[in-house]
Structure formats: C-alpha cells, structure tokens
Amino acid sequence: MISRRRFSQTTFSFGLATIWAAPQCGAAQSHEQVLVAGATGRTGRFVVQYLLASGHAVRGLTRNPDRARSRYGDAVEWVHGDVRDPQSLEALYLGCDRVISVLGATERTGENTPEAVEYRGNVNLIDQAKNSGLKQVIMITSLSAGRADSDPALVARFTGMQWKNKAEHYLRASNVPYTIVGPGGLRDYEPRLQGIWFQTEGQITVGTISRADVGSVMAEAARNPAALNKTFRIINDPDLPVDGWRDTLSQIPVDA
C-alpha cells in the first residue's frame, strides 16, 4: 500500500551522527514527497538523511524492503522495486513530487551491471517520471562521465563511465526538469570538513568528495530551483568555505 506518510526525525535510525542533519538556518521546511532509488546505498543513505532533515517525506526504492527496514528503521517508507523492471516502478511514483537516483550497479558482469542499472535502470526511472508528470529527476553520475564521449582511454579504464554518460544524455533530452550531480571519488569521511567546488564540464578532472557532502548537495537540489536543468561536477576543496557552495549553485549556468 503506497501512502503519503510523514515521519518524525526521531524515528530515523541510519546510525549516523546528527551534527549535519539540521536544516539550514531559516530555510523553509519542505512538504514534498521524494522517491529515492538507491536509498540504502552508501551515498543514498545520506541523501535520505538530508531530505528528512529538511522536512521531505521519503519513499525508498529497494529490492529488499524488509532488509532496509531492519537496518535503517521506518523513517522511510520502504517500497519494493527493481529499476530493471519498468512495470515494478509505476505504482511507486503515486503521490511523489520528485525522484532522486543514487543507484549503483552491484555487478561488473551478470545481470545487475552498469548498463542494466545505471543506464537502462535510470532510463526507466526517467520515463516513469515523465509519464507521472514529476517536477524533477535528480541523478548521480560521476566527475568524469561527461568525458566518456571524447576519451576512449577513460572508457577503457572505467567501463561503467559510458553508461553514466548515456544516462546523462538521456535525461537532458527527456524534457523532464532535472539536475545531474557528478561527484569525484566518493569517500566516507565526515561532511562539512571542507568546502565543495562546483564546476561545469571539463573544469575539474580529478578529486574526491565525502559521500555525506554529496547527499547534502542532492537533497538541496530537490528544493532549490537554482539547481534545475543543470549538470555539475563536485569535489571537496579545503580552500573554500564549508557552506559557500549554496551560493555557487545559482552561478552554475543552465545546460545549453
């Protein structure tokens, strides 16, 4: 049964410190519902935490809701779905305003590969968002995904990059409002230790970023219109002020 549930933050048990969970001072709380694909993932968990902190209701798409509920509690409405199966997605969108994809393939070869999950799975999410009239699709890719068009050596080294690249092209051409977030190497260090450097294509070629900081940026994109129809790459930068990126977001140009 899909409902529009709202949960108290106190029941949210992702086992993470709450120092960064407080919403930005003075920021309005959201009343929207967001479907998060990849909500159980190492980065998706942070996306969820920030969304809940800013008042969103979160529906978490997972292949195993019982496991998700036992590990992460019931602050999220856990729903069963597999992005490889478009028919499993339709009902999950009911009542949702936006969808965030933090999907990651779990196999290099086999059935749950980058092509199946990060390209075809994201295509299924985007198509369903279009059919359901959602306000926005927010999708994680990678710092280097844009270069897969022109850098065969990169594709040879990171075979999944071409599929992230194709997902980016598909989303930009979909006519669904979107935000594409391409982070550098994901790290498990704490959030807000450093600033976040936001740039457009080709301006950053190497760098790393805290998974929690990526979660913060993706959740912000769900409520900040300045993020709409933009593709940006992000890495941590110790020389930037910790929260300065919130202003930088509006300076990133809309995609051509």
Ligand SMILES: NC(=O)c1ccc[n+]([C@@H]2O[C@H](COP(=O)([O-])OP(=O)(O)OC[C@H]3O[C@@H](n4cnc5c(N)ncnc54)[C@H](OP(=O)(O)O)[C@@H]3O)[C@@H](O)[C@H]2O)c1
């Ligand atoms: N590693 C890096 O340095 C790096 C850098 C830049 C970008 N990235 C990208 O960032 C993304 C997130 O990475 P991560 O490490 O946070 O991912 P992760 O921990 O491996 O999580 C993967 C998530 O995808 C979900 N998933 C996988 N197959 C699915 C399917 N068929 N249907 C529905 N859900 C499915 C899983 O959900 P369930 O198991 O609950 O179903 C899980 O929540 C990935 O695309 C990754 O390539 C990684």
